[in-house]
Amino acid sequence: MSELAPKTTNLLQGTLDLLILRALSLEPLHGLGISRRIEQITRGTFQVKPGSLFPALHRMEEAGWLAPSWGESENNRKAKYYRLTAAGRRQAQTETEEWQRISLAIAAALQAT
Amino acid sequence: MSELAPKTTNLLQGTLDLLILRALSLEPLHGLGISRRIEQITRGTFQVKPGSLFPALHRMEEAGWLAPSWGESENNRKAKYYRLTAAGRRQAQTETEEWQRISLAIAAALQAT
DNA sequence: TCGAGTCCTATAGAATGTCAACATGTGAGA
């Protein structure tokens, strides 16, 4: 007990959805492609592992934000491409605003001497 | 299912510690005082309920970041005042930098068209 | 002095999201 608090968590819980929605805003991508895109647009800060990504994708598909379709990857592998639905775009907008609200509030807290 | 996404989570998981550390950076406060201070410095954005606050305080005390001592509140009630330890200040610094790193990364992701 | 309301701390149980580890199948190239 009372270790050095490993604090293994890589992502801030709750931000993964936003990053996925954002990664798909340009074009449909397959799972690993989303993972790479996120790493790219966050400048290497976030690395999403399969065990986090796939449950999230399924959850978001369930919610109606993503629509999957099978296709072929750049390397001729069978790959499941996800694209944003209309609801997904609305959700991206909502979560972006929510992030900005939260982000501003915490910035204020950090400045309050 | 597929309600309007109640999104019960109020706080981004992991930010509560930072807010508590920040709330205590000026002076020791008791539990409810911390709660009020957080609401104040985040401009009403975050309202920390007792069921979230006290487990967090105990956890952070366990980690050695906070030192409690019993005293009297402004209203003559028995109250447990928490002050930051040296380790707590270091932690505050660490988590602040971590927040800024993450915050910048997500801002970058949001801008990436 | 008695009751109601507020202040303050606290716990239990459930829900959620993330992680590490593992599993499977397929195409490409040696």
Add this chain to the structure above:
DNA sequence: TCTCACATGTTGACATTCTATAGGACTCGA
């Protein structure tokens, strides 16, 4: 044919937060 990289997925554990509930102690008014 063998191996490696690609791609998708599942499982079980874990930490954090939420809702709901509880109760002691002080104050104030009747």
